[in-house]
Amino acid sequence: MRTKVGHFVFQGELTVDPDNKTNMKIKPPTTYREQVEIFKTRNLHIKNSESAENYLQRVNYYRLSAYAITLKDPLNKENYKDNSTFEELTSLYEFDRRLRLLLLGVLETIEIAFRTHISYETAHKYGPLGYKDKENFTNEKFHKESLDELDTLISRSRKGELFIEHHFKNYSGHIPIWAAIEVTSFGYISKFYRNLNEDLKKHIAKVYYNVPYLYLESWLQTLSNVRNVCAHYGRLYNKKLTFKPRLFKEDIRRFNNQKVYAAIYIIQRLLTRVERKRFLIELETLIQEYEEHIDYSHIGFPNNWRELLNNKHK
Template sequence: MRTRAGHLYFGGEAMSCSLRSLNSFPKPPLTIEEQIELLRQRKLIIENEEFAKEVLNSVSYYRLSGYTLSLRAGNLFHEGVTFRSVYQIYEFDRKLRHLLLGVIEVVEIALRTQIANHMALKYGALGYLNSSYFRDPLFHQEFLLELQKQIKNTKNKELFIRHYIEKYNGKFPIWAAVEIFSLGMLSKFFKNLKIEDQKAISRGYYDFPPQYLVSWIHALVTLRNICAHYGRLYNRTFTITPKLSKEIKKLGFLDDRLFTYIFILKYLIRSRKKWISFSTNLQAIIAEYKDEVDISLVGFPCNWYEILLS
């Protein structure tokens, strides 16, 4: 979107707007004091107004309101709900995002490594540029264009990219190229590998069929993007659901809630030590906020800790 002299441009088309129409949104902006008064009118208990002001000056009213969905009926809060309890739920969500980003990083780097090792040893350093080694040659060519854009956008930020441009005329061996891939690109790349290559990577390192790895990495792209952009995890329904085996489905948890995403991570983290560390840290966060947080709203069953470590 671009603006110019009272006009809004969407996708190249101009929408003429008078200055009056720009200020005619049905919900007027509110000062921090007015926001607090509105929350009081909606039956939210404000125990400490200075604390509420401090929070609302650093976390927007709109962002915070997403964490109140389970605490109210319509616009009115349930009896006894306090501002501090809403903020505690927000803090739980923030710490949970941070914890998940760390473990997703482990998954992403391991998958980069497995793909690079397999492709290099089977097809050579630059074999990944050959469309005949992929299921859909056209999709592969589109992927290479996306890679070139990524290189162009990051060449001034990453020393190793400039190194390959200057010394090797812009030729990136697969072990360097995967370091440029985003998790989304990594997901696309793996999905387009021939089935025998998918099997070699999935069964060789992860010890489960490739169709699960394709689905799970795709799901983790969604989760990673939500976490990286500070999106809400609490009380969220996910539209991308990971593929689950019949045995996993028998456990009975909802596949469109966060716990399913966390559950599949236990198959993607090959280090038992790292997985125990993650699960213990997760347990600590839940224990810290147990009085305010309803873990069923993120899909956690009562015996979630035992399930993750079984």
């Protein structure tokens, strides 16, 4: 049977692009009920098919299947390990969803604090508009690109942000660093900091975070990426970090820097004592709730993860 939809012609599992004359074998869509049956035929135990079907109406089968990879039988990757259940699969998904929400909260705290530190110190060392002077940065090309990006962000913010329009009306569009920084992203301030002159980078890293600036550069890059993953509902469970953070020698021996635990570890080092205490309580509560289903190796947690996170660094 041939069915034409828009630009493509569908023939069972065969999709034909009439322009490129390319045949692509793509699986046909399945109903929610069929998706439940696929799970069953692959050895995933489902107590209540109707409940599973309702869940799949809210969470895409393809999205959920990414979490099911850890439940696959290593000898037969088409099937799930014996005694694997749909409840176990959804628990992994819900754990990851709640972990993202927890991390988003503390990453917001870290991002806002860093915006404050970088704008305050830049303004006091170079002046309100010193961020426009290429002499205050290490790479002229990156500085120009940074200014171009900031101009775009400021232009987009004129209609929605009163403080930006205020500076256009009263100061001919000259916006001091402490105002301009508020329209930027975590990724932007990470790159901004990396390009600052070394003496100012050292000062900010020492005064506010008590770490060498090379570590802070790396940590900000890692956390800005983790923040984007969380904000766009990406997966943290059983996934490697895109940007692996630089770790101290003693930490490298304790855990690897490829999984989310490494990000969690540097997060707690960048929080104040009160913020850290609250975060660790919430994290431990979350871990305890899902401990039956999660595998520590898939999130990079060492056996003594509580002890390491509760060490005092400040």
